[in-house]
Amino acid sequence: MVKKCLYFIVFIMIFSLVLPTQLSANSYIPKKRVVVMVYDDSGSMWEKNDENENKILIDNWKYANFSLQSFVGLLDEGDQLIIVPMSEPNKRYDIDIKTSKRAMYIENTKEIQGQGNTPISTIDTAITILEDEMIADKNAEFWMIVLTDGIFNELDKERISEADYKEQENHTVSILESFRKNIVNEKILFRSVLVTIESYLSIPEKIQMEEFKSIWKNSLGGEFIEGQDGEDILNKMQQVAALITNRDPNSSNGYELPATFENKQLLLQSPFPLRRITLLQQGTTEFTPINIKEVDINGENNIHSIDGPIYLKTLEDPEKLSTDLFSQITHIKHKQPYSVIPAGNYLFSFQNHTNSFKDSLVILAEPAIDFTVVYKKKNADGSFTEDFNQFFIGDEMNVEVTLYKSGSKKDVLDISQLGNIKNLVNVTTTVGENVIALEWDEIQSKFIGSFTLKNSEDHGTKTLVNIKGFYYKEKEMQLPRKQSRQLSLKKLTDNWLGKVDELDKAPPFKVVPLINGKEMTAEELAQLFEENHLSIFTGKNKINAILEREGNVIVVKPLPYRYEKLTTAGDVVMTLSMQGKYPDERAELQFTIRIQDIPFFKKWGPFIFYSFLIILAGIYIVGLIIKTRFKSNSEYIEYTYSYIGSESHKHTSTQRLESNFFSRWLVPYFAEKCHINNVTFKAAKRGVILPKEQQRSDMEVFGECLDETAGDNDIHLYPNDEVKISDAQCRHTYQYMKN
Numbered sequence: 001m002v003k004k005c006l007y008f009i010v011f012i013m014i015f016s017l018v019l020p021t022q023l024s025a026n027s028y029i030p031k032k033r034v035v036v037m038v039y040d041d042s043g044s045m046w047e048k049n050d051e052n053e054n055k056i057l058i059d060n061w062k063y064a065n066f067s068l069q070s071f072v073g074l075l076d077e078g079d080q081l082i083i084v085p086m087s088e089p090n091k092r093y094d095i096d097i098k099t100s101k102r103a104m105y106i107e108n109t110k111e112i113q114g115q116g117n118t119p120i121s122t123i124d125t126a127i128t129i130l131e132d133e134m135i136a137d138k139n140a141e142f143w144m145i146v147l148t149d150g151i152f153n154e155l156d157k158e159r160i161s162e163a164d165y166k167e168q169e170n171h172t173v174s175i176l177e178s179f180r181k182n183i184v185n186e187k188i189l190f191r192s193v194l195v196t197i198e199s200y201l202s203i204p205e206k207i208q209m210e211e212f213k214s215i216w217k218n219s220l221g222g223e224f225i226e227g228q229d230g231e232d233i234l235n236k237m238q239q240v241a242a243l244i245t246n247r248d249p250n251s252s253n254g255y256e257l258p259a260t261f262e263n264k265q266l267l268l269q270s271p272f273p274l275r276r277i278t279l280l281q282q283g284t285t286e287f288t289p290i291n292i293k294e295v296d297i298n299g300e301n302n303i304h305s306i307d308g309p310i311y312l313k314t315l316e317d318p319e320k321l322s323t324d325l326f327s328q329i330t331h332i333k334h335k336q337p338y339s340v341i342p343a344g345n346y347l348f349s350f351q352n353h354t355n356s357f358k359d360s361l362v363i364l365a366e367p368a369i370d371f372t373v374v375y376k377k378k379n380a381d382g383s384f385t386e387d388f389n390q391f392f393i394g395d396e397m398n399v400e401v402t403l404y405k406s407g408s409k410k411d412v413l414d415i416s417q418l419g420n421i422k423n424l425v426n427v428t429t430t431v432g433e434n435v436i437a438l439e440w441d442e443i444q445s446k447f448i449g450s451f452t453l454k455n456s457e458d459h460g461t462k463t464l465v466n467i468k469g470f471y472y473k474e475k476e477m478q479l480p481r482k483q484s485r486q487l488s489l490k491k492l493t494d495n496w497l498g499k500v501d502e503l504d505k506a507p508p509f510k511v512v513p514l515i516n517g518k519e520m521t522a523e524e525l526a527q528l529f530e531e532n533h534l535s536i537f538t539g540k541n542k543i544n545a546i547l548e549r550e551g552n553v554i555v556v557k558p559l560p561y562r563y564e565k566l567t568t569a570g571d572v573v574m575t576l577s578m579q580g581k582y583p584d585e586r587a588e589l590q591f592t593i594r595i596q597d598i599p600f601f602k603k604w605g606p607f608i609f610y611s612f613l614i615i616l617a618g619i620y621i622v623g624l625i626i627k628t629r630f631k632s633n634s635e636y637i638e639y640t641y642s643y644i645g646s647e648s649h650k651h652t653s654t655q656r657l658e659s660n661f662f663s664r665w666l667v668p669y670f671a672e673k674c675h676i677n678n679v680t681f682k683a684a685k686r687g688v689i690l691p692k693e694q695q696r697s698d699m700e701v702f703g704e705c706l707d708e709t710a711g712d713n714d715i716h717l718y719p720n721d722e723v724k725i726s727d728a729q730c731r732h733t734y735q736y737m738k739n
Contacts, residue, residue, distance in 0.1 A: 031189070032140040033079040033244060034133045038122045039068060040148040040197075041085045043115040048200040059321040060149055060197055060229055061113060066314045066325050067147075067237035069106050072097060073310045073329040074241040076276065076366075082129055086148070087114025089121040092129055099307045110315055120152040120172060127179050134188055142183075142190045144222075145240055147233075149197035151208045158204065169215070176219035184460065184478065191474070192222035193243065195236050199229040221460070221476075230322060234282075245276075245366045246473045254469020255424050257365055261358045264293075266348040270365060271417045272471075273405050274341040278364035279308075281328040281357065290330055290361075291351040298344040307331040340368035340406060367471045368406040369413065373429070373463045375399055375479055377453075379583045390582045392484040393455045399429045401438055401447040401463060412445055418467070426466040431479060432456040453481050487580045488514045489554075489589035496593040498558060500567050500603075503595070508548075509556040511576060511589060522552040524581065533579040541568040543595070547576075554578075558593060565607060569597035623668020628683045630657040630672050631738070635688065637676050640733040644726070654737075657681060657688065679723065679734055687718040688736055700724040 045061035068083075072095055075081060081095040093112065095105045126144055134142065153159065154168045183190045194216050196209060216222040227236035239249035248254060260267040268277070281287045295304045308330035317324075332348075334341050376384040378396040391397070405411035418424050427438040427447040432454060438447035447465075461479045466472050490512050498506030513520040528534060529549050536545045542561040547554060556576065561567040576589045597603070635657040642650040657674045658664070664672055672683040682689040690701065695710040701723050717723070723734040 032137060033076070033143065034082075034130070034137075034140050035075070035079060035143040035145060035244060036082045036084065036126045036129050036133075037068075037071075038084050038086065038126050038144070038146040038148070039112060040064065040118065040150075041087050041112050041114050041116070042118045042150075044118065044150050044200075046115055057319055057321060058200060058229065059317055059319070060200075060233065061115075062314050062317050062322070063230055063233040063325075064147060064149075064197070065110060065113065066312065066327075067234040068109050068112070069312045070234060070282075070327055070329075071237050071241050072102065072106050072109060073312060073327070074238065074245070074278065074280075074364075076245065077102070077307065077331075079244070080133075083109070083112065084122050084125050084129070085112045085114055086118050086122050087112075087116030089119045089125055092125070102307075103310060106310070106312065113315075118148060118150055118152050120154045120168065123152075123172070124175060127175065130190075131179070131182075134183070134186070138186055138188050140189075142188065143244055144190075144192040145195065146193070147195045147197075147237065150201065151205055151212065155208065155212060157208060173215055173219045176215070180220050187478075189476075191243075191476075192216070192220050193240050194222055194224040195227060195240060196224060197227050197229060197233055199232075231325070234325070242364075243472065246369070246471060247364060247366055248466060248469050248472040250468075250472075255418060255467055256469055257363060259363060261354040264350045264353055266350070266354055266358075268346040268348070268363065268365075270341075270343050270346070272413060273343050273368040274365050275368045275406070276331055276333040276366040277341070277346065278366070279330040279332070280362040280364055281326075281360045282362065283326060283360055284323045286326050287328050287360065288352065288356050290328065290357055292330065292332070292348060293351050294349040295332055296347040296349070297341060298346075303335050304332055304341075305335040307333070338407075365470065367467075369403055369465075369467075369471055369473075370406045371401050371403045371463075371465050371473070371475070372409065373399065373401055373461075373475055373477060375461075381583070383583075385583070388480050389482075391453060391479070391481045392582075393453055393481050394484045395453045395481075397451050397453050399431075399436060399438065399449050399451065399463070400444075401427050401429075401465060402445070403465065414445070415440065416442065424468050426464070426468065428464050430462045430464075453479075455481075455483075483516065485515050485580065485582070485585060486517075487578065487585045487587040488517075489576060489578060489587050490514055491589060491591055492553065497596060498593070499596045499598065500560070500569050501564065501598055503558050503560050503567070506558065509558070509591070509593060510550075511554040511556065511591075512552060513554065513578060513587070520552055522549075525549060525552050525554070528578065528581070535577045537575040537577065539573060539575070541572045541574075542566050543568050543572055545574060558595075565603060567595065569595045620668050624665070627668055628671040628685060629664060630659075630674065630683045630688070632658065634739045636737050637674075637681065638735045638737050639676060640735070641730050643730055644728075657683070676734065677732065679725070679732075681717075681734075681736075682714075684716060687716050687721075687738075690715040690717055690723060696725065698726060700726075 041061065045058070045064060047055050047057050049055060072081065075097050077098050079097055081097060083093040083095060085091065085093070095109070096102070097105070123146070130142055130144060133140070155165065155172070157165055194213065198206060198209060201209060213224050216224060225236050225239060227233055242249040258269045279290060281290070289309055292306055294301055297303055310329040312327035312329070314325045374386060375391070376386050376398045377391055378384055378398060384398065403413040403415060405413060415421055415425060421440045425440070429436045429438065429449060431451060434451055434454065436449040436451045438449035441448050459478045459480050460476055462474055462476050464474045492510040492512055496509050513525060526549065534547050534554065536547055536556060538545060544559040544561060546557050546559060548557065549555065554576070556574070571592050571594055573590060573592050576591070578587050580586065633656070636654055637657060638652065638654050640650055640652045655676050659672050659674055671689070674681050680691060680694050682691050692711045692714050695706055695715065697707050697710045699706045699710060701715055702721065717736040719736060719738040721736050725732045
């Protein structure tokens with residue numbers, strides 16, 4: 001027993017791992033469709049009054065019931081259908097459309113024939129049901145269908161007073177508007193269709209019906225289809241079924257799947273993937289059953305499943321007012337759940353010859369097509385943005401529609417293979433009262449239209465893609481727009497004045513940003529500061545400025561130039577620039593501030609004084625650098641003296657050429673001097689100099705007496721050169737020596 005349980009667990013685990021892989025190959029999970037139908041089974045479907053108020057029998061009930069059977073037969077097995085009969089306004093009939101139960105529930109619909117009244121409360125019941133279903137799954141696609149042959153009792157002016165009518169009308173409008181507002185806010189996909197049978201309505205009743213259609217359209221955004229009696233009821237309900245399954249309800253003069261009948265085979269060709277193929281027969285005689293033997297899809301014959309044939313017949317009419325109708329419906333779809341039938345060739349093989357049914361056969365193809373709608377704002381620089389927060393009234397807009405395979409936005413469909421796209425494909429977007437026709441762009445493989453975003457309280461848009469005779473689908477979405485924003489800057493400070501040497505103490509210059517004349521919020525301004533969207537421009541003026549924020553006010557603080565004394569004085573023009581939150585928002589404010597100068601000597605006196613000191617210091621330092629000095633410890637004078645007449649007695653001494661610290665290092669420019677006895681020597685770059693002021697006529701230099709040349713020029717002495725001086729008693733010899 002334990003072993004069997006283990007095998008079972010392993011099997012479940014393997015199955016759970018394999019199944020998702022199988023489903024992901026060519027599958028998607030479509031939106032669940034919830035359809036709530038208000039069905040008129042009131043007494044007026046059986047009899048009407050003629051012009052003379054005589055009762056006459058009619059058979060609208062017969063065709064309405066047959067259209068209900070056909071409607072159930074044409075819906076997909078994944079759809080959910082709930083019927084609210086007018087004879088039982090508070091009751092709901094849940095119709096199971098699954099393959100195994102569809103026939104049984106079609107039989108059950110034949111019992112809905114209460115022959116009661118036409119109460120408006122059925123609308124309330126339908127809305128309540130829809131609201132409950134939306135709570136359960138708001139991602140589903142919701143439909144409300146109303147089939148009626150007359151005015152609701154509570155809105156019949158011939159039966160009630162004007163006051164009661166107005167009260168009920170206001171109540172109905174309130175209910176519908178509230179419901180619509182809720183689905184818009186919740187972004188729920190919803191459509192509503194009113195199908196009216198008007199062949200037996202009097203002129204006053206037709207006028208009242210038009211009034212209700214107006215309420216239906218304006219309050220709920222609903223559509224309406226007008227029908228007559230008899231088979232036209234069936235045709236209109238089949239149009240509704242086509243709308244729900246995204247087929248074009250107006251199939252004439254459009255694209256049809258190429259079909260070739262030959263012997264017992266039918267070849268269909270589709271350039272697009274399909275969710276389902278339906279073979280429909282409908283007429284006044286019973287049909288030979290269509291027995292499908294085999295279906296080959298692109299060479300594979302085991303990937304399909306067949307639902308049907310489903311047999312339909314009108315109810316028995318005791319009065320025999322009209323002929324009976326018969327119908328036979330067969331659905332072919334992919335065997336794998338949630339998968340689509342790929343585009344290509346489909347070969348149907350039948351047990352009987354196609355000649356026996358091809359004339360009565362209608363082929364319905366439910367496309368596996370979806371599309372995206374993208375709104376883009378065209379910026380001033382030619383770029384585009386998809387950010388709804390940047391959409392403003394007056395903006396130039398693009399709307400782009402791209403068709404793709406259902407469930408796979410990457411698989412963009414090639415519409416060009418249809419050939420005459422302009423005549424076969426109609427793509428429009430309605431924004432307010434503006435209907436925009438989109439054109440096919442071969443390069444981008446999408447439909448593109450342009451429009452100007454106008455002011456409107458209703459932000460709803462509706463985009464229709466119609467491949468005539470083949471595909472029909474509408475999508476509604478909200479296109480929010482904001483009042484166009486005009487960004488401006490307003491100065492709060494007038495006659496700003498500051499002294500050139502006290503700018504850091506001067507009061508700031510204040511500016512407030514305005515949006516459409518109203519002050520910007522502190523939060524938005526803070527965001528602009530964080531994103532560096534503000535700048536201050538001073539032009540060629542030598543002045544600085546910084547920007548700060550005080551709440552929702554911009555504070556401009558003028559500051560000195562990097563050299564305060566060079567700061568521009570007088571009237572200074574500045575420009576404050578601001579880039580708003582959105583690309584096309586920009587504002588500038590040019591304003592003038594006055595910088596008050598100070599007296600010349602107060603402004604420049606210290607500068608001149610210190611500059612003079614610096615220059616003096618520079619001159620002094622240069623003088624110290626270029627000053628000629630003796631080579632310390634390498635230059636000296638050998639001094640010898642002797643008495644005249646006694647030259648053998650000589651006294652010789654060696655004295656270094658040097659001066660004191662002050663003279664050597666602190667006195668600039670003047671060459672260093674050294675006094676030896678009565679002779680002064682001056683330093684030179686080479687050797688030493690005997691200054692001219694020290695020269696005497698009795699001096700001997702280089703062995704010659706100076707005589708009259710003494711004092712004319714400085715004499716350069718080089719190593720071993722001698723200077724001799726003789727007086728009355730002694731002879732003095734000075735010999736320059738250098739190590």
